[in-house]
């Protein structure tokens with residue numbers, strides 16, 4: 150085991166290999182407040198990559214309802230139980246990561262999902278925490294809540310899938326940090342399936358190898374965002390590249406959201422993988438629950454997000470979500486307009502902070518007709 | 525008088541039975557020279573070879589390790605003919621695991637030989653750099669395929685329903701290159717040329733290794749083999765090239781491994797032996 154630095158848990162930790170960061174790191178921000186669980190992302194991925202034999206049950210992208218939803222079943226609860234609570238002291242995680250708590254003979258602490266665990270991808274969908282009865286629906290704020298958590302592979306800085314593979318069949322691309330299973334080398338031992346805490350590697354029983362999200366790398370190489378991003382109906386997603394905190398650039402949209410404004414947070418940072426999909430937490434969910442999932446930064450993140458209407462930079466950048474298929478490596482706000490820019494400095498898209506509102510007169514003068522729904 | 529004849533008959537039958545009794549177990553694997561090699565584990569020709577009972581050890585040398593012992597021993601017989609050796613491995617495993625799936629692992633076994641006959645054998649755990657090993661691997665799910673299990677998800681999960689596969693699109697002519705290309709697009713292991721990913725025509729695979737984690741398919745699989753269920757486990761025959769250096773005058777070494785799928789064993793998580801001496805002798 151080597152000692153490596155994990156900025157998400159504010160300390161050094163043990164990892165199977167020495168620290169080796171890619172030239173740039175594929176990363177994403179998902180705004181949970183905007184997800185409507187339409188599953189368009191799930192289908193976009195499914196039709197693009199996993200429509201083959203043996204891939205039937207695989208959802209490289211899935212959307213689950215929290216608190217009760219999970220795919221595979223109880224993926225997060227099982228591991229939270231195994232690592233035994235998550236103690237934070239400010240920004241420093243004081244508990245054990247899955248690498249540090251690996252039992253004798255194992256490279257990481259993990260568990261093996263079985264076929265049955267994948268059988269209920271929609272379990273708990275739209276189920277809220279708590280009862281809504283006795284007229285509770287008329288009181289505000291509602292005491293019952295749920296939210297949608299869209300999930301893909303996190304293309305972790307310290308991937309547990311990669312550390313678990315005894316054959317070195319999993320690699321992290323030095324050019325963009327995308328984590329891939331070498332399909333020519335994999336022998337289907339399922340060590341990665343067991344090791345990945347997010348359960349984002351799947352065993353294909355027909356080919357006998359394990360498969361996972363590839364961050365649509367053929368698209369990313371062309372400067373285009375992955376399928377689940379560009380098909381997102383709620384426009385909740387933005388893909389790009391994230392720097393380490395010390396090299397954060399305010400004009401990089403992901404750096405700005407993650408490092409500068411700190412409104413986008415990693416998923417279960419206490420597992421220790423430095424995952425690279427970041428979530429803007431839902432603003433209506435009790436903080437103890439959010440802290441368990443997204444770590445200690447949730448209070449500040451929720452406060453900043455709530456204040457976005459008074460914050461032109463933040464509101465502007467959030468307006469760029471879902472505005473173009475291209476990867477925006479830079480962004481700039483000019484007055485009441487924001488622009489997404491690529492590496493070459495080309496403006497990819499311009500979006501107003503406030504969409505113009507057009508009020509249509511009830512009476513259409515051209516056709517001399519009333520335009521409303523009343524008879 | 526009648527009593528005497530009866531006693532003589534019993535003695536004669538007993539002597540005959542003693543002649544047919546298989547050779548006593550041997551402390552090493554003794555390969556007996558024979559005219560032809562049986563491919564069937566149930567062939568009576570195996571009775572000509574003495575049985576060696578190889579105790580199995582945990583693979584607890586490299587992570588991921590196997591921490592709980594499963595299969596205790598593998599019973600081995602060997603026959604040699606010309607350039608080939610046939611090994612028959614039999615072990616107890618009450619439950620047959622021959623279906624791959626998430627969290628589901630098939631039973632299997634393997635034999636391993638040093639690539640080169642040398643004074644010092646390579647590390648028995650998968651060989652070492654510069655001193656490689658040849659391995660032949662048999663797996664129960666490959667056997668099931670060879671025995672006729674179909675290439676559909678319903679063969680593994682009878683209640684599975686599938687709306688549509690892109691390669692079943694009406695616009696693609698059945699059996700055409702275009703249809704095959706479309707199927708390969710959604711079978712990345714096949715696209716990458718992984719012999720494991722392709723449809724199997726043999727229950728065994730030849731492999732080479734130079735240390736843990738280096739296992740790779742041999743250039744081609746020349747070995748043959750097959751396995752059957754016994755009353756309490758598996759019996760498997762592997763026929764492969766005779767190991768370098770093995771002759772009536774010179775012994776060689778061999779190692780064995782067994783995976784019990786039901787115990788979650790796969791890859792490095794296995795029961796194994798160290799090097800076992802392998803000698804050769806003429807048929808009696």
Ligand code: SF4
Nearest residue numbers: 302303305309310345
């Ligand atoms: S989320 Fe899982 S599969 Fe993806 S890189 Fe991390 S450990 Fe590997």
Ligand code: SF4
Nearest residue numbers: 184187188190381383
């Ligand atoms: S497409 Fe977007 S809005 Fe719809 S479920 Fe997926 S992430 Fe949520």
